[in-house]
Amino acid sequence: MMEIFALDVGSGTQDVLVIDDKLKDFKAKVVMPAPTRLFASGIRKAGKDIFCDGYTMGGGAISMALVNHAKKFRVVMTEDAARTVRDDLEQVKERGIEIGAEADMREDYSKFTLRDVDMDSFRSSFKAMNYELPGPRDLVVAVAVQDHGSAPKGMSDREFRFEQIAGIIKKGATFRDFIITRETPVFTRASAVIRSLHDQGYHNVLVMDTKIAGIFGGMYGAKLPAIVMDVGNGHTTAASITEDGSIVGIFEHHTFSLTPNKMKDYIERLANATLTNEEIFNDGGHGAYVREPISPESIIVTGPRRMQAEETGLNIRYATPLEDVYMVGPVGMVRAYQDMKGI
Structure with a gap:
């Protein structure tokens, strides 16, 4: 039995769950x-x-802080770090x-070493609270991040991101198909997480898009078929899930653009x-792809802006895996590991 740092x-926020691979033996939760x-x-x-x-x-916040800082002081970044601001380094220089x-x-000068996951910091923090994380060989690190991907010139980030998601669903997607375990030129942020963790000595690593992880965690214990929607601070993503757990439809939009009537209609x-x-897409969102209809048993909603879904008048229920709405993404990552290993 492996211990998982999800x-x-x-x-x-960054939401952490340390638990066994059966989702039974809970060790720690941090938000x-x-x-x-x-x-x-x-x-x-x-x-x-x-x-x-x-x-x-x-x-997001760090990009804005860097650009604002550069108006008063020198800001120098290595190429890898600079892609935090924009994938196109010429656009970084323009800022x-x-x-x-x-x-x-x-x-x-002050120095900052950028990374999404700093395992030494987590290990030290847990140790200060009398909990010792297992060593790298005995720990699975499962991370959810949002990655727009490295769009080719002439294509918008939102168009490219959704093209990757829809392309998987068109082939007949299960959640396992969204797991990333190796570096890829398509998803630069996910690849950076993998490379960073490998450099820190962790090699049992898997990464998944945070919206997909939220949907997978949100449907934990739910009766299928279902619609599962993650209403985030920036983006809202909803997926239609069949009885066998396949994803047959999805749309992604910017949360601020969704009125209750529009959300209900979509x-x-x-x-x-x-x-x-x-x-x-023409409404400013990322896109939609629907392969086949479903008759959902339930409409499950998660995410920091989930309360917006109440205004639709639809019969929704909130996702609370492990009785904690903050653990939806981490639970999704544990489920991804279970799927990958056939547990």
């Missing part, structure tokens, strides 16, 4: 600010030139950030297979 890295927010806070307080090395990580090495810095037409990619 982590869902969002834009607001704390997301790495992008913690790094952003440090950058805002620096008050001097900064240098960033490390890996590509989630942008006032230099691409370089630590040797380019003057004497007085959910109902996701179920009856009349929702189109064009209308979601």
Whole structure:
């Protein structure tokens, strides 16, 4: 029996679950600010030139902090770290950030080593609370992050991201098909997580998109078929799941664009297979793909903005695996490991 360190890295929080691979022997749960927010806070307080090395990580708050900092001070980043701001390094430079090495810095500067997952920090924190994480050989690290992917020139990030998701579903997707265990040029952030963990000595690693992990965790214990929706701070993703656990439909939109009537309409037409990619994309969302209709037994909702779904008037229920709404993503990652290993 393996112990799993399951982590869902969002834009607001990072949610940690340490548990056995049967989801029975609970060890620890932690909810704390997301790495992008913690790094952003440090950058805002620096008050001097900064240098960033490390890996590509989630942008959002840290990207904004770096761009704002570059208006007053020098900001120098290695290529990998700079892709946290934009995959296109020319666009990074246009924002006032230099691409370089630590040797380019003057004497007085602050250094930040970027990464989405710092296992030494978690290990030290747990040890201070009298809990010892297993060593790298005896620990599975399962991480959920959102990755728009490395879009080719001429294609938007949102279009490219959804094209990857829809492409998997078109082939007949189960959740196992969304697991990433090796570096890939398509998903730069997921690959950076894998590389970072390997460099830290952890090789039992799997990564999944945070929205897919949230949906997988949200349907834990649910009667299928079902619609499962993750209403996040930035994005809302909903999937239609058949009785055998296959994903046959999905749409993804920006949460702020979804009125109650629009959300209700999209959910109902996701179920009856009349929702189109064009209308979601043209409305500013990522897209939609529906292979076949389902008659859902339930509509399950999770995510930090889940309360918005109540205003649709639909008969929804909230996902609370392990009786904790914050553990939806981590539970999804444990389930991904179970699927991968046939547990």
